Amino acid sequence: MPVREILGKMIEFDDDGHLKNLNDWNEEIAKELAKEEGIPELTDRHWLVINYMRQEFQKIGDAPSIRKLTKESGVDTKELYQLFPKGPAKKAAKIAGLPKPKGCI
Amino acid sequence: MRKLVILGAGTAGTMMLNKLYNALDLNEWSITIVDKDETHYYQPGFLFIPFGIYNRRDVIKPKRDFFPPGVEVIMSEIDRIEPDKNRVVLANNRVLPYDYLIIATGSRIDPSEIEGMKDKLWYKNVFDFYTIEGACALGNFFKHWEGGKLVIHITEMPIKCPVAPLEFAFLADWYFTERGIRDKVDIHFVTPLPGAFTKPRASAILGDFLEKKNIKLIPDFNIARVDNDEKKIVSWDEIEVPFDVLVTIPTNKGDEAIKRSGMGDELNFIPTDKHTLMAEGFDNIFVLGDATNLPSSKAGSVAHFQSDILFENFMDVIDGRKPSAKFDGHANCFIESGFGKGILIDFNYDTEPLPGKFPLPGIGPFSLLEETKMNHYGKVMFRWMYWNFLLKGVELPIESHMSMAGKRL
Ligand SMILES: Cc1cc2nc3c(=O)[nH]c(=O)nc-3n(C[C@H](O)[C@H](O)[C@H](O)COP(=O)(O)OP(=O)(O)OC[C@H]3O[C@@H](n4cnc5c(N)ncnc54)[C@H](O)[C@@H]3O)c2cc1C
Numbered sequence: 001m002p003v004r005e006i007l008g009k010m011i012e013f014d015d016d017g018h019l020k021n022l023n024d025w026n027e028e029i030a031k032e033l034a035k036e037e038g039i040p041e042l043t044d045r046h047w048l049v050i051n052y053m054r055q056e057f058q059k060i061g062d063a064p065s066i067r068k069l070t071k072e073s074g075v076d077t078k079e080l081y082q083l084f085p086k087g088p089a090k091k092a093a094k095i096a097g098l099p100k101p102k103g104c105i
Numbered sequence: 106m107r108k109l110v111i112l113g114a115g116t117a118g119t120m121m122l123n124k125l126y127n128a129l130d131l132n133e134w135s136i137t138i139v140d141k142d143e144t145h146y147y148q149p150g151f152l153f154i155p156f157g158i159y160n161r162r163d164v165i166k167p168k169r170d171f172f173p174p175g176v177e178v179i180m181s182e183i184d185r186i187e188p189d190k191n192r193v194v195l196a197n198n199r200v201l202p203y204d205y206l207i208i209a210t211g212s213r214i215d216p217s218e219i220e221g222m223k224d225k226l227w228y229k230n231v232f233d234f235y236t237i238e239g240a241c242a243l244g245n246f247f248k249h250w251e252g253g254k255l256v257i258h259i260t261e262m263p264i265k266c267p268v269a270p271l272e273f274a275f276l277a278d279w280y281f282t283e284r285g286i287r288d289k290v291d292i293h294f295v296t297p298l299p300g301a302f303t304k305p306r307a308s309a310i311l312g313d314f315l316e317k318k319n320i321k322l323i324p325d326f327n328i329a330r331v332d333n334d335e336k337k338i339v340s341w342d343e344i345e346v347p348f349d350v351l352v353t354i355p356t357n358k359g360d361e362a363i364k365r366s367g368m369g370d371e372l373n374f375i376p377t378d379k380h381t382l383m384a385e386g387f388d389n390i391f392v393l394g395d396a397t398n399l400p401s402s403k404a405g406s407v408a409h410f411q412s413d414i415l416f417e418n419f420m421d422v423i424d425g426r427k428p429s430a431k432f433d434g435h436a437n438c439f440i441e442s443g444f445g446k447g448i449l450i451d452f453n454y455d456t457e458p459l460p461g462k463f464p465l466p467g468i469g470p471f472s473l474l475e476e477t478k479m480n481h482y483g484k485v486m487f488r489w490m491y492w493n494f495l496l497k498g499v500e501l502p503i504e505s506h507m508s509m510a511g512k513r514l
Contacts, residue, residue, distance in 0.1 A: 065371060067371040077329070077341055078329070080341075081341035086327075087297075
């Protein structure tokens with residue numbers, strides 16, 4: 001298991017590069033993870049998506065797909081791709097400290 | 106009398122019907138199967154139609170050839186399932202009560218999901234090959250095409266037979282070489298995945314094949330729309346890929362009947378226990394084949410491995426036991442790679458495709474993740490096996506659980 005230091009703390013990652021332990025996550029860590037994904041600053045719109053993803057994960061045990069995200073988070077597909085370029089579902093899950101969505105095989 | 110109803114008489118439903126028919130006592134059981142279509146399509150054959158290798162007649166047979174006597178066959182559209190009332194309602198309002206239900210309604214393409222896909226260029230310069238109509242239309246187009254930019258495109262995952270678009274690319278390379286115009290055909294492979302395939306090792310090896318065959322890979326492309334006037338596809342982050350002919354795999358979805366029943370996810374796939382194959386939340390409904398939301402490949406071979414597991418669990422459940430067999434996600438796919446060769450992959454939920462020999466360790470005759478003539482014969486043989494063994498529920502000499510024997514780590 002890869003282990004990396006973030007903000008002075010040793011943190012474990014899974015093979016997909018997502019946080020291994022949900023409990024390692026906090027908002028400061030999220031900001032660092034976002035930088036690694038090429039997002040210099042997290043805006044309110046980013047947080048809307050991230051918080052929605054964490055809620056969904058707590059409810060159903062899997063990060064939501066893009067389809068579900070756009071239907072329920074109030075952010076449309078176009079904006080999602082602007083906020084999290086390339087793969088929004090995967091990227092947002094990573095920053096939210098969640099495992100890779102199962103749908104993304 | 107106990108009542109079993111099977112919805113869908115495609116690959117999975119037909120196979121399951123024949124397996125259970127041999128095991129259930131017809132004095133105790135009434136078995137009903139429902140499908141809207143009289144014709145069985147051998148879908149893996151659709152791949153070969155655009156290149157003139159197969160035609161329509163090569164891939165169809167009457168469904169009724171595969172139904173055993175004493176089974177009630179209903180040719181009708183299924184309107185919905187009412188799982189809380191243990192009954193199915195058909196389009197003509199006929200009601201079918203059941204004690205046990207097996208859902209095998211498959212998946213199908215829905216080009217209307219993407220703006221501009223099913224528009225004025227549809228079946229003129231924009232084609233699918235996942236339907237008989239699309240495959241035949243594309244065959245007619247290719248016959249007279251003199252070259253240009255061919256874009257092969259996957260809209261979004263999951264799709265059935267996730268290797269079919271790659272096979273299409275390899276066969277296109279071969280076909281236009283045979284026709285002597287390969288230098289006039291510029292082939293691009295555009296995918297939302299980060300590489301050629303879903304699993305890392307196979308993705309790297311298959312990516313090398315693309316490169317060798319001079320097929321350009323454009324990964325991480327999430328389509329927003331098809332621009333019919335300028336003949337290009339545009340991604341959500343505004344990357345543009347122009348085409349002369351677009352061969353796309355549109356969004357794959359479960360049947361609308363699943364949506365009408367309130368039993369599906371966002372894509373109408375049914376939440377299914379990945380090991381027991383029972384519909385989540387129900388103790389008398391099983392789901393088989395492409396209709397499930399399982400993270401296994403949607404393929405005929407997978408439906409076959411599932412059918413062995415479902416059979417055991419069905420026998421457990423009707424006798425009041427807990428389902429004891431566990432599906433491991435086993436998939437086994439021949440990948441046609443052109444010029445009379447093929448590649449074989451074998452994998453499951455936990456183990457990605459690895460190199461080695463199959464099914465006999467060290468002997469084969471098939472080679473995993475390598476391009477050989479023998480693998481191509483395997484693919485050719487598959488059609489014969491499909492009609493004569495698979496659909497009839499006859500045992501194949503391949504284990505339903507994946508084996509590590511013969512694989513190299
Ligand atoms: C181009 C292509 C290439 C492929 N290549 C391969 C390959 O090489 N190897 C492989 O293993 N697999 C391959 N597959 C995949 C394989 O064909 C499918 O995975 C398999 O057919 C799934 O079986 P199924 O029974 O779940 O669905 P299907 O065979 O599609 O059957 C579903 C049935 O349900 C019926 N139905 C659905 N809804 C309703 C309704 N509302 N009312 C009445 N009837 C309904 C349909 O009419 C249909 O008969 C390929 C598929 C395609 C498209």
